[in-house]
Amino acid sequence: MEPISSIQNARIKAWRKLFKKRERDRSGLFLVEGVHLVEEALKAPVNVKVIVLVEGKDIPEQWKVKNTEIVYVTERVLQELSETETPQGMIAVCEQPELKNIVFDQGKYVLLDNIQDPGNLGSILRTAEAAGIQGVIFGEGCADPYNGKVVRATQGALFHISVQRMDLSEAVDLCKENNIPVFGTSLSGSTYSAIAPQDSFALILGNEGAGVHHDLLHKADQNLYIPIYGQSESLNVSVAAGILIYHLRGD
Known part of the structure; x- marks a missing residue:
C-alpha cells in the first residue's frame, strides 16, 4: 500500500x-x-x-x-x-462513544465545575477511573473530554469511565433525590479528614482559580477543604481530586 x-x-x-x-x-x-x-x-x-x-x-x-x-x-x-x-x-x-445518561443510584460520582485546563481534567478522569467512580459529570465551561491533551492525560481511562455533559445544579438535585451525599470543595468548609468514608457520594470540584460556584456550594450537603501547611496558597485541582476521592471512598 x-x-x-x-x-x-x-x-x-x-x-x-x-x-x-x-x-x-x-x-x-x-x-x-x-x-x-x-x-x-x-x-x-x-x-x-x-x-x-x-x-x-x-x-x-x-x-x-x-x-x-x-x-x-x-x-x-x-x-x-x-x-x-x-x-x-x-x-x-x-x-466518540454514545453518551448514556448516568443513573444516580447509590454510586460514587465526580462533578466538574468549569475546569478548563486539559491536563488537570485528564488527570482527574484518570484518578476517578482508578478509584472506581461510576460517572463524571462535565458542567458548563469544562474543557472537552475529547481534546487531545485531555485524552493523553487520561492514559486510556477516558475509554473506561462514563462521562456526561450536564447542568451541575440538576445533577446535584438528582443526587439528593437518590439520597447521595453531595460534597463541595471550599476554603470555608470542614477539614476533609473529619468526614468518614462514604458508601455513596458526589464530589464537586471547581475551576482552578475561582473554585466551585457559590450556588453549588450552597446546595451541597457539606463543603470540604484540604489544609495547607506550607506557603502555597492552594493545591492543584487534580491533586486535590485524588486526595478527596480516595478519602471519601475509604478502603
Whole structure:
C-alpha cells in the first residue's frame, strides 16, 4: 500500500480539523495518539475507525483490528496529524462513544465545575477511573473530554469511565433525590479528614482559580477543604481530586 505523502490529501485535511472542538462535535470523531492509547481504545467499547501508521511501522500481532482500516503515511504527514513533539508513529481516528445518561443510584460520582485546563481534567478522569467512580459529570465551561491533551492525560481511562455533559445544579438535585451525599470543595468548609468514608457520594470540584460556584456550594450537603501547611496558597485541582476521592471512598 502506497503511503499518503501529501499534507493536502483530503483525508489528512479532514483529520487535522479534529484538533478543533467544533469539528469533533460535528463529526462525532476524535484523535487518539500513541501506541498505548490506541491499544487501550481497541480494548474498550470504542469504535476505532482508522489507524494511521508511519511507513515502516507495523500493527502488533496480538491486536484485534479486523474491522479497522489501516492507512500508511509518510513521516511528514504523520507530523501534521500529531500534537506532540515526539510522535510515536501511530494515530487512531475514533468515534466518540454514545453518551448514556448516568443513573444516580447509590454510586460514587465526580462533578466538574468549569475546569478548563486539559491536563488537570485528564488527570482527574484518570484518578476517578482508578478509584472506581461510576460517572463524571462535565458542567458548563469544562474543557472537552475529547481534546487531545485531555485524552493523553487520561492514559486510556477516558475509554473506561462514563462521562456526561450536564447542568451541575440538576445533577446535584438528582443526587439528593437518590439520597447521595453531595460534597463541595471550599476554603470555608470542614477539614476533609473529619468526614468518614462514604458508601455513596458526589464530589464537586471547581475551576482552578475561582473554585466551585457559590450556588453549588450552597446546595451541597457539606463543603470540604484540604489544609495547607506550607506557603502555597492552594493545591492543584487534580491533586486535590485524588486526595478527596480516595478519602471519601475509604478502603
